Amino acid sequence: MQKTGQPTINDVARIASVSKKTVSRVINRSPLLNDDTRKRVEDVIAELGYIPNPQARALALRRNFLIGLVHDNPNAQTVLNVQQGMLEALHGSEFEMVVRPLDRGSATMLEDLRHFLERQRLFGVLLMPPVSENDSVARLCDAIGCRYVRMGSAVIDDNDHMVASNDREAVRIATEYLIAQGHRRIGLVAGPHGFRSARERRLGFEDALGAAGIALPRSMIADGNYTFESGLAAAERLLDLMPRPTAIFSSNDEMAAGIIHAARQRGLDIPRDLSIVGFDDTPIAAHVWPPLTTVRWPIASMARSAALKLIAGADDGSDLVEEPSLFLSTLIRRGSVAPPLDAETA
Amino acid sequence: MQKTGQPTINDVARIASVSKKTVSRVINRSPLLNDDTRKRVEDVIAELGYIPNPQARALALRRNFLIGLVHDNPNAQTVLNVQQGMLEALHGSEFEMVVRPLDRGSATMLEDLRHFLERQRLFGVLLMPPVSENDSVARLCDAIGCRYVRMGSAVIDDNDHMVASNDREAVRIATEYLIAQGHRRIGLVAGPHGFRSARERRLGFEDALGAAGIALPRSMIADGNYTFESGLAAAERLLDLMPRPTAIFSSNDEMAAGIIHAARQRGLDIPRDLSIVGFDDTPIAAHVWPPLTTVRWPIASMARSAALKLIAGADDGSDLVEEPSLFLSTLIRRGSVAPPLDAETA
DNA sequence: TTGTACGCGTTATCAC
DNA sequence: GTGATAACGCGTACAA
Numbered sequence: 001m002q003k004t005g006q007p008t009i010n011d012v013a014r015i016a017s018v019s020k021k022t023v024s025r026v027i028n029r030s031p032l033l034n035d036d037t038r039k040r041v042e043d044v045i046a047e048l049g050y051i052p053n054p055q056a057r058a059l060a061l062r063r064n065f066l067i068g069l070v071h072d073n074p075n076a077q078t079v080l081n082v083q084q085g086m087l088e089a090l091h092g093s094e095f096e097m098v099v100r101p102l103d104r105g106s107a108t109m110l111e112d113l114r115h116f117l118e119r120q121r122l123f124g125v126l127l128m129p130p131v132s133e134n135d136s137v138a139r140l141c142d143a144i145g146c147r148y149v150r151m152g153s154a155v156i157d158d159n160d161h162m163v164a165s166n167d168r169e170a171v172r173i174a175t176e177y178l179i180a181q182g183h184r185r186i187g188l189v190a191g192p193h194g195f196r197s198a199r200e201r202r203l204g205f206e207d208a209l210g211a212a213g214i215a216l217p218r219s220m221i222a223d224g225n226y227t228f229e230s231g232l233a234a235a236e237r238l239l240d241l242m243p244r245p246t247a248i249f250s251s252n253d254e255m256a257a258g259i260i261h262a263a264r265q266r267g268l269d270i271p272r273d274l275s276i277v278g279f280d281d282t283p284i285a286a287h288v289w290p291p292l293t294t295v296r297w298p299i300a301s302m303a304r305s306a307a308l309k310l311i312a313g314a315d316d317g318s319d320l321v322e323e324p325s326l327f328l329s330t331l332i333r334r335g336s337v338a339p340p341l342d343a344e345t346a
Numbered sequence: 347m348q349k350t351g352q353p354t355i356n357d358v359a360r361i362a363s364v365s366k367k368t369v370s371r372v373i374n375r376s377p378l379l380n381d382d383t384r385k386r387v388e389d390v391i392a393e394l395g396y397i398p399n400p401q402a403r404a405l406a407l408r409r410n411f412l413i414g415l416v417h418d419n420p421n422a423q424t425v426l427n428v429q430q431g432m433l434e435a436l437h438g439s440e441f442e443m444v445v446r447p448l449d450r451g452s453a454t455m456l457e458d459l460r461h462f463l464e465r466q467r468l469f470g471v472l473l474m475p476p477v478s479e480n481d482s483v484a485r486l487c488d489a490i491g492c493r494y495v496r497m498g499s500a501v502i503d504d505n506d507h508m509v510a511s512n513d514r515e516a517v518r519i520a521t522e523y524l525i526a527q528g529h530r531r532i533g534l535v536a537g538p539h540g541f542r543s544a545r546e547r548r549l550g551f552e553d554a555l556g557a558a559g560i561a562l563p564r565s566m567i568a569d570g571n572y573t574f575e576s577g578l579a580a581a582e583r584l585l586d587l588m589p590r591p592t593a594i595f596s597s598n599d600e601m602a603a604g605i606i607h608a609a610r611q612r613g614l615d616i617p618r619d620l621s622i623v624g625f626d627d628t629p630i631a632a633h634v635w636p637p638l639t640t641v642r643w644p645i646a647s648m649a650r651s652a653a654l655k656l657i658a659g660a661d662d663g664s665d666l667v668e669e670p671s672l673f674l675s676t677l678i679r680r681g682s683v684a685p686p687l688d689a690e691t692a
Numbered sequence: 693t694t695g696t697a698c699g700c701g702t703t704a705t706c707a708c
Numbered sequence: 709g710t711g712a713t714a715a716c717g718c719g720t721a722c723a724a
Contacts, residue, residue, distance in 0.1 A: 006464065008701055019711045024703060034709060051465060055410060056701030058401040059716050066444070076426045076629070087447055096466060098412070098444045101433055118352065119397055120442060228633050257633050264635050283422070284630065287574050287603050289610050354717055365695045370719060380693060402717030405700050 007048040016044040027052055054094070064121045067095050067310055070113065070137075071128035072104035075226055075254065077282040078299060082128055082151070085303030095123065095311055102131055110136060117144050124148060124310035126303065133196045149306040151299070153197035159325045163306040167197055167279075170295045170329035171204030171249070172211075174277050177331060178247045179212050182339045183275060186214070187238040187245035189255050192225040201251045201279060220245060224255045231255025235262035239274075246340035247275035253285045253294055260288055260336075271338035281332055290335035298327045353394040362390040373398055400440070410467045413441050413656055416459065416483075417474035418450035421572055421600065423628040424645060428474055428497070431649030441469065441657055448477055456482060463490050470494060470656035472649065479542045495652040497645075499543035505671045509652040513543055513625075516641045516675035517550030517595070518557075520623050523677060524593045525558050528685040529621060532560070533584040533591035535601050538571040547597045547625060566591060570601045577601025581608035585620075592686035593621035599631045599640055606634055606682075617684035627678055636681035644673045 009027075013020045018041060025033050026041045044050075058064045069086060073079050086097055100116055102109055109131075117125070117140070124147035131137055132150035138157065141148040150157050153167040178186055188205050191198025202221075209216050219241060222234035231250060238245055239262060250256035256278035263274050270276060270290055278285055278294035285292040305323040312323070355373075359366045364387060371379050372387045390396075404410045415432060419425050432443055446462055448455055455477075463471070463486070470493035477483055478496035484503065487494040496503055499513040524532055534551050537544025548567075555562050565587060568580035577596060584591055585608060596602035602624035609620050616622060616636055624631055624640035631638040651669040658669070 010701080020702080021704085021711060022709090025710085028703085032709060037709080051461075053405075053701050054465060055401060055404040055408075055467060056716090057703075059399075059405050059718090060701080060703040062401075062716075064401060077422060080422045080426055083445065087445070096444045096446070098442045099429065099433070100442070115397075119400060121401060228629065254633075261633070261635060283574070284633070287600075287607070287630070288633075289607060289635070356717080366718075367696085367720085368694060371694085374719085378693060383693080399717050402700090403719080405702085406717080406719045408700070 006053070007050045009050070009052070012041065012044050012048060012050050015048070016041045058121065062121060063123055065094050065096065066098050066120065066122050067307060068116075068120070068122045068125040069097060069099045069128065070102060070125050070131060071100075072102040072109075072131045073128050075252070075280075075282075077254075077284070078280070079128070081282075081300040082126070082303040085300035085305075086126060086307045088300075089304045089307035090311070093311060098122070104131065110140060113137065114140055114144065117141065117146050122146055126306050126310065127151065129153065129197055130195045147310055149309050151302055151306055153200045155326070156196070159322075160309065163302045163309070163323075163325055163327070165297060165299075165302060165327045165329055167200040167297075167329065168204040168207065170297075170331070171201045171279065172208045173204075174279075174295050174331050175205050175208035175249055176212070177333075178249065178275065178277060178337065179208065179214070181247075181275065181337060183247040184214055184340075185243060185245045185247070186220070187241075187248040188216075188221045189224045189231055189234040189238070189248060189250045189259065190221055191251040193223070195226075198226075198251055205249055224251065224258075226252050226254060228254050228258040228261075231258025232262045233258075235259040239263065239266060239268070245274070246342065247277070247337070250276060250278045253278040253280040253282045253292060256292055256294070256336075257284055257288050260292075271336050272341065275337040275340070277337060279329075285332075286334070293334045293337045294332050295329045296332050297329050302327050352399070353396045355396075355398065358387065358390050358394060358396050361394070362387045404467065408467060409469055411440050411442065412444050412466065412468050413653060414462075414466070414468045414471040415443060415445045415474065416448060416471050416477060417446075418448040418455075418477045419474050421598070421626075421628075423600075423630070424626070425474070427628075427646040428472070428649040431646035431651075432472060432653045434646075435650045435653035436657070439657060444468070446471075450477065456486060459483065460486055460490065463487065463492050468492055472652050472656065473497065475499065475543055476541045493656055495655050497648055497652055499546045501672070502542070505668075506655065509648045509655070509669075509671055509673070511643060511645075511648060511673045511675050513546040513643075513675065514550040514553065516643075516677070517547045517625065518554045519550075520625075520641050520677050521551050521554035521595055522558070523679075524595065524621060524623060524683065525554060525560070527593075527621065527683060529593040530560055530686075531589060531591045531593070532566070533587075533594040534562075534567045535570045535577055535580040535584070535594060535596045535605065536567055537597040539569070541572075544572075544597055551595055570597065570604075572598050572600060574600050574604040574607075577604025578608045579604075581605040585609065585612060585614070591620075592688070593623070593683070596622060596624045599624040599626040599628045599638060602638055602640070602682075603630055603634050606638075617682050618687065621683040621686070623683060625675075631678075632680070639680045639683045640678050641675050642678050643675050648673050 009023050012023045127150045129152050155164045190202050222237045224230035224234045278292045281294045281296035285294045308323045355369050358369045400411050473496045475498050501510045536548050568583045570576035570580045624638045627640045627642035631640045654669045
C-alpha cells in the first residue's frame with residue numbers, strides 16, 4: 001500500500017508473487033495466461049480491492065478514459081436528454097463524461113476542438129447536432145485518432161460513426177395526420193438554416209403536402225431558429241395571412257410553445273381555431289395548454305446507443321451486440337390538433 | 347518531438363538549453379527564476395506551441411485537472427443552468443467539467459461517490475442541492491482531500507465551501523407582494539421534504555403571513571416534489587378548498603406550470619380568479635400563459651462563482667478577488683398576479 | 693538560481 | 709506463459 005491508501009499494481013504483484021506485467025495481463029484480459037496464475041491474481045485483486053489508476057493508464061496508453069460530449073446545440077432540454085442517455089450507457093463502466101460546448105460560428109471553433117482533443121486525449125467523442133453535421137470535425141477526429149460517433153437527423157456517415165433518426169419520414173407522417181384531419185392550409189415554422197434537422201423536417205413536410213396535391217406557397221413557410229421567441233415571431237407572420245392557416249407544423253416543441261403564445265394573444269382557441277404539431281416531445285410539450293401533439297424524438301436512446309458504440313470492445317467484451325444506428329420517431333397525439341372549422345372538401 | 351507530434355517538456359528543455367526542472371518551474375510560475383532564463387524558456391514554449399500533458403501531470407501530482415459536477419437534482423433546467431455557469435468559469439482554464447449524477451436514496455450513494463472521487467482524483471467538485479446539503483458528503487470530500495463547494499438555499503458551511511442564495515427572504519418578499527395586492531387566502535405548494543430549499547421557501551412564506559397577521563391553516567399547504575405533475579396534484583387539493591385561495595405561491599416554476607394547468611382545467615382565469623407566484627425563473631416561467639411572476643434564482647451565477655472558488659489560486663494567480671458567497675434572489679413581475687376579485691378589507 | 697536522480701502507476705518490448 | 713526493464717511526461721528532493 002502506498003501512502004495514498006490505494007493499493008497499486010505492485011502490491012498485487014508482490015502479494016500474488018507474480019510480476020507487474022502478469023497483473024497487467026489479467027487486467028487487460030490477455031488470452032495467453034495460465035488459468036492458475038490468473039485465478040491467483042484475481043483473488044488478490046478482489047481481496048485488496050485493487051482498482052487500476054486511471055491517470056497512470058492514461059499516461060501509458062496515451063489515451064484517457066473519458067468520453068466527450070461535444071455540442072453547440074442551443075436547446076437545453078435536448079442537450080440534457082443526450083447527457084442522460086450517455087450517462088446511462090457509461091454507468092458502471094470505467095468511463096466518465098466530460099462536456100464540451102463549442103462556440104458555433106466562431107472562426108477558431110475547429111482549432112479549439114483540436115486543442116481540446118489533443119490535450120485531453122479523449123477515448124472518444126459524441127458529436128451532437130448541428131456540429132455533428134460538419135464533416136471537417138469528423139475528419140479532425142479521425143486525424144487525431146479519437147473515436148467519434150455523430151448524432152443527426154439523417155445518415156451522413158457509416159454505421160460505426162453515426163446514429164440517426166428519420167426526421168423526414170416522421171414529419172411526413174405527422175403532416176399526413178394533419179391532412180387526414182381535413183386541414184388544407186397548413187403552415188410550417190422551419191428550423192434554422194444550416195441545421196440538417198431543419199432541412200429534413202421541412203422536406204418531410206413538403207413530401208406530405210406534395211403527395212396530397214396541396215400547394216405550398218412560400219408565405220406558408222416561416223423561418224425560426226428553434227427558440228420560443230422565434231416561434232412566436234414566426235406565428236405572428238403566419239397568423240397575419242388571409243386566409244389564415246388552420247394548422248401549423250412547428251419544427252420543434254419550443255417554437256410550438258411560442259406559436260401557442262401568439263395564438264392565445266390573438267384570442268385564438270387551440271385546437272378549435274388552430275391546430276399545432278410540434279417535434280421533440282420535450283417536457284414542455286406535455287406541460288403547455290393544451291398538451292401538444294408532437295413527434296417523439298428518441299434522442300436519449302440515440303445518445304445511449306452512440307455512447308455504447310463508442311466504448312464497444314473497450315470494456316468487458318461482453319457486449320458484442322451491434323447497437324442500432326437508425327431510430328424511428330413516433331407521433332404522440334395529445335390535445336393540440338382537431339379538424340378545421342371550415343373543413344373544405346378538397 | 348515524440349511520435350505523437352506533441353512537443354514534451356524534454357523538447358523544450360533541450361532547445362532552450364536548460365533542464366526539465368527549469369521548464370517545470372516556468373510552467374508552475376516558481377518565483378525563484380532568473381528573468382533571462384524564464385524569458386528564453388517562454389520563447390521556446392511559444393515557438394513550439396508546447397502544452398503540458400495533463401495526463402502526466404495528473405499522475406505526478408496525484409490530482410486530475412477535472413472539476414466534477416455532482417448532483418442528484420431532478421430538475422433538468424436547474425442542472426443545465428449550473429453547468430452553463432460552471433463552464434463559463436472554467437472556459438479558458440486548464441480545467442474540464444465532468445458530470446456525475448448521483449442516485450439519491452440509494453444506500454450505496456456515499457460509497458459510489460467515494461469510489462468516483464478516489465479513482466478520478468478530481469481537482470474539486472461542485473455539489474448541487476439536495477446532495478450538497480448532506481454533511482457526510484462534505485466530510486467525505488474533506489477526508490479524501492478533494493476540494494468542494496456546496497450550493498444551496500441557506501448558509502451551511504464557511505465561505506470557502508459554500509455559495510448560497512437567500513431563499514427565505516426572497517420568498518418572504520414575494521409573499522408580501524401578494525399580500526400587498528390584497529390577497530388574504532394564500533396557498534402554498536411546498537417542495538419535497540428533505541430539501542433545504544423547500545424548507546427555506548416555506549419559512550419565508552410563513553414569515554410573511556405571520557408578520558401580516560394572516561392565519562395559515564394546514565389545509566392551505568400542499569406538498570409537492572418540484573415536478574409539474576406534483577404541482578398539478580397539489581393545486582387540485584388547494585382549489586377544492588371552500589373558500590378557495592385567491593393566490594398560490596409555488597416553491598418552483600415547474601410546479602407553478604402544473605398549477606396553471608389545474609386552474610385552466612377548472613375554467614379558472616389567471617390572474618383574475620387565481621394569482622400565482624413561482625420560484626426559479628426558468629424559461630418555462632416566461633413561456634407559460636400568462637407569463638409567470640416568479641422569483642429569479644441566480645443559480646448560474648452561483649455555479650460560476652462556486653467554480654471560481656474551486657479553482658482559485660490554481661491558475662494564473664491573476665484572480666485574487668474574493669468570489670461572492672451569498673446571492674440575492676429578486677422578484678420578477680409578469681402576468682400571473684392581480685388583486686383578488688373579492689378583495690376583503692383586512 | 694539551476695541541475696540530477698528518482699517517483700508517480702501503468703503498459704510495451706523482448707527476452708527467457 | 710512469464711518476468712526484468714524501459715518507456716509515458718511531469719513534479720520533487722536534494723544537491724550543486
